[in-house]
Amino acid sequence: MDKLNLDQHISRQFNEDLEEIKTSMLEMGGLVEMQVGDAIRALEDADSNLAEKVIEVESRIDEMEMDIDETCTTLIARRQPAASDLRLVTAVSKTIRDLERIGDEAQKIAKMAIHLSEEGSAPRGYTEVRHIGNCVRKMLNDSLDAFSRFDAESAIATMKADRQVDMDYKSALREMITYMMEDPRSISRSMNILWALRSLERVGDHAKNICEHVVYLVQGRDIRHKNPDTRG
Amino acid sequence: MVNKLVTDTAVMLEEKKKPGVAEQSEGMVYPEQAIGMPFVTNPKMSMRNVNVFYGDKQAIHQVSVDIGQNEVVAMIGPSGCGKSTFLRSINRMNDTIDICRVEGDLTLDGEDIYSPKMDPVALRARVGMVFQKPNPFPKSIYDNVSYGPRLHGLASRRAELDEIVERSLRRAGLWTEVKDRLDQPGTGLSGGQQQRLCIARAIAISPEVILMDEPCSALDPIATAKIEELIAELTENYTIAIVTHSMQQAARVSHRTAYFHLGHLVEVNDTEKVFTAPEHELTEAYITGRFG
Numbered sequence: 015m016d017k018l019n020l021d022q023h024i025s026r027q028f029n030e031d032l033e034e035i036k037t038s039m040l041e042m043g044g045l046v047e048m049q050v051g052d053a054i055r056a057l058e059d060a061d062s063n064l065a066e067k068v069i070e071v072e073s074r075i076d077e078m079e080m081d082i083d084e085t086c087t088t089l090i091a092r093r094q095p096a097a098s099d100l101r102l103v104t105a106v107s108k109t110i111r112d113l114e115r116i117g118d119e120a121q122k123i124a125k126m127a128i129h130l131s132e133e134g135s136a137p138r139g140y141t142e143v144r145h146i147g148n149c150v151r152k153m154l155n156d157s158l159d160a161f162s163r164f165d166a167e168s169a170i171a172t173m174k175a176d177r178q179v180d181m182d183y184k185s186a187l188r189e190m191i192t193y194m195m196e197d198p199r200s201i202s203r204s205m206n207i208l209w210a211l212r213s214l215e216r217v218g219d220h221a222k223n224i225c226e227h228v229v230y231l232v233q234g235r236d237i238r239h240k241n242p243d244t245r246g
Numbered sequence: 247m248v249n250k251l252v253t254d255t256a257v258m259l260e261e262k263k264k265p266g267v268a269e270q271s272e273g274m275v276y277p278e279q280a281i282g283m284p285f286v287t288n289p290k291m292s293m294r295n296v297n298v299f300y301g302d303k304q305a306i307h308q309v310s311v312d313i314g315q316n317e318v319v320a321m322i323g324p325s326g327c328g329k330s331t332f333l334r335s336i337n338r339m340n341d342t343i344d345i346c347r348v349e350g351d352l353t354l355d356g357e358d359i360y361s362p363k364m365d366p367v368a369l370r371a372r373v374g375m376v377f378q379k380p381n382p383f384p385k386s387i388y389d390n391v392s393y394g395p396r397l398h399g400l401a402s403r404r405a406e407l408d409e410i411v412e413r414s415l416r417r418a419g420l421w422t423e424v425k426d427r428l429d430q431p432g433t434g435l436s437g438g439q440q441q442r443l444c445i446a447r448a449i450a451i452s453p454e455v456i457l458m459d460e461p462c463s464a465l466d467p468i469a470t471a472k473i474e475e476l477i478a479e480l481t482e483n484y485t486i487a488i489v490t491h492s493m494q495q496a497a498r499v500s501h502r503t504a505y506f507h508l509g510h511l512v513e514v515n516d517t518e519k520v521f522t523a524p525e526h527e528l529t530e531a532y533i534t535g536r537f538g
Contacts, residue, residue, distance in 0.1 A: 022536050094494055096521045096533045234523025 018098045018164055018232070031089050032102060035082060036162075039106045039113075042078040043158040046113045046120070049075070050154065050217060053123035054147040057210055058140055060131040068124035075117035079110050098231075105231035109161065112220040112227075116154065119213040119220075126206040126213075137200050138193045139207035142186035146214045149179050153221040160228045169228035172221070179218040186211050274528075276507070279310055281525050282515035283502065286314035290455060290485040291336060291373075296350035298331050298340065305331045309350075309511040311504060313455070318477060318486045320500035320517065322493060324532060327506040329489045333457050336487065337373035338366045354455070371398050374453035378460040380440035382432030382447070387424050390432040390443055391415060394451040410450055418446035419476050438469020445476060449484070456480065458488040462495060474499050493533055497521045505529040 020036070021029045049068055056065035086107045089095065095103050130136060153175050160169035190208050194201045229237050289312035298306035306328045313319050321329040331340070338359060340346040352359040359369060371394070382390050391411045394400075401407040411428070415421040420442040424435070432443050441461060448456055458477075462470040477486060477499045490496050496503050496517065503520040505513045505528070513526040524530045 019531075019536060024535050028535065096493065096497070097524050097530050099534045100522060 018102065020099075020102070023099075028093055028099075031085075031093065032095075032099060035085050035089065035103065035106045038078070038082050038085070039110055040158060040162055042075065042082065042110060042113050043154075043161075045071070045075060045078070046116050047151065047154055047158070049117055049120035050123075050147075050151055053120040053127065054143065054151075054214075056124055056127040057130065057143060060127065060135055062128050062131040065124040065127040065131070069121055072117055072121045075114060079114040082110050083107060098234075101231045101234060105161075105227040108227050109224050112223045116217050116220045119216050122213045123210045126210045129206050130203065133203055133206075136203040136207045137197065139186070139190055139204060139211070142182070142189065143207060143210055143214070146179060146182050146186065146211060146218075149175065149182065150214050150218040150221060153179070153218055154224075157221045157224040157228065160225060161231075164228070164232050166229045166232040169225035169232075173225040176218050176222040179215060183211060183215040274508075276307070276510040276512060277526070278308075280504070280511040280514045282513045282519070284311040284504075284511070284514040286312045286317070288315045289313065290315045290317070290355065291487075292351075292353045292356075293336070294351040296332070296335065296348065296352060298328070298335055298349075299347045300343070301345040305509050306335070307509045311511060311514055313485055313487050314501075316481050316483075316485055317502065318481055318488065318500045319514075320496035320503045321487065321489045321506060322491075322496050322503060322532070323506035325491075326508075328509040329504075329506045330459055332506070332511075333459055333487060333489050336455075336457060337370050337375055339370075339375065341366055371451050372453055373455040373457060374448035374451065375457045375459070376441070376444050376448050376461045378463050380437060380444050380464070382435070382440050382443050384431065384433055386429045387415075387432045387435070387443060388428040391446050391450045394447060398451055400451060414446040414450040415443075417449055417476075417480070418442045419472055420446055436469075438465045438472065441465060441469065441473060442476070445473070449480070453484065455485045455487070458486065458490075460489055460491060463491060470495070493521075505532065507532070 020032050023029050023032075049071060052064055053068045055061065056068060086103050089103055093099075153172055156172040156175075157169065160166070160172060187208070190204050190211070194204050223238075226236075226238050229235060291313040293312070294310045296306055296309045297304060309332060311319075321333065323329050334340050335348045336352065336359070338348075340348060348360060354369070354372065358364065383393060385393070388411055391414050392401075392407050395407060395410050401410055412421060412425075415424060420439060423439060424443075432440065435443060441464075445456075445461075462473050465473065474495065477488070480486060488496075488500065500517045502514055503517045504511060505520070505524075505526070507528050513520070513524060513529045515525065519525075520529060521533060524533065530536075
């Protein structure tokens, strides 16, 4: 049952309500994607102005989360959605939480960018930030894309990228430790890069969660905490 | 508002050829057997290949399903889908309709319900029924409940009868409300109380199965909640099949839910599954309100 036919309820208002939560969620997703991109750029370019902007926009994401959450609660109270409608509402309500957390991670990266612009840039680690940053941005983009198209297959494919991100994160971690051991004076600055890498890795985890919500939404299967090889 | 809904439904019906919209009748391919889990390992009642006709018109097509011991099975579906007809054929209520004919194997504890040896009155003592509109006898509350036990000779002395009446009324959650006016007419009670009186009357003869045909459709939410609470308690001792138009009610009270569509049993599954991830598109369309 891959088609959700959101627009085919007897009640037109119900169609609109469901469409609205989905659209607002994707709008929030777009803003969060921008935040992650800006935060990474602020870190790479030591651009504290851009970092400040990321921190500022974060509060708007929080507001959006609360708004959509309230709309979901109202919709449950008024419509008692069932089956795919119910799954859509729960998937949206879980996804916006993950998006909000991604927003938090972007804010953390922006804070690290400000530290680095004040303390002077770290000697190494930017390549890793760029690489992992690109991976998780793609994951986030793909997961939201899968949501908007109700595409469980591409959600499952996107999830698999998270393993690579985890591995890249671990190897970046080892590399940063080596630098710090070589040059203990850089520890404080290298730590900022490390925190940023950690945040990016978390963004990947949340994007993976969004993919899990998409699979639940489309197929009604809960694949959380399952062996990745048996998910497909 | 109602008119708007009617127009919308008409539009939906017109547009049934649009891809993605479940078709209403012609051309709809029904599964040969209900998909999901129509059968259980410990059936109390077992129905196989049941067809019901009103004259030439076939109202039920090849329905096969079990009702398990101490289980609540909810039957849902749009009006005219045959769920009440099916329910009524389970305790031979359709016998009273001349043009109605029932085919197939229907058994209660393995005994053929439609066998010539089966006495319909004895059967209905084992398979009780509660109807949509509360229909107490125009007698006292006491007589309403004691009528069945007296008729079936379940009590020989007045004290025994008193006990059955009290126990049944307690079970139905009505005792405290009526114990001081047992001699007053049952018809003087409120709608919700009358319905609980009818349930007390049904359980007074200790049936094994209780069939409920939209028992709450004439009741307010509080009376409905009391009946639903009662259904949950009754499952300890009884097997229940309930026809309801309220999907929330089916979701709340039943273990398994059966979806009927134009005389066909389309899907039977655990209630949880039906309301979160139904297997058949017709079930999905109905419970999400995609056609009327």
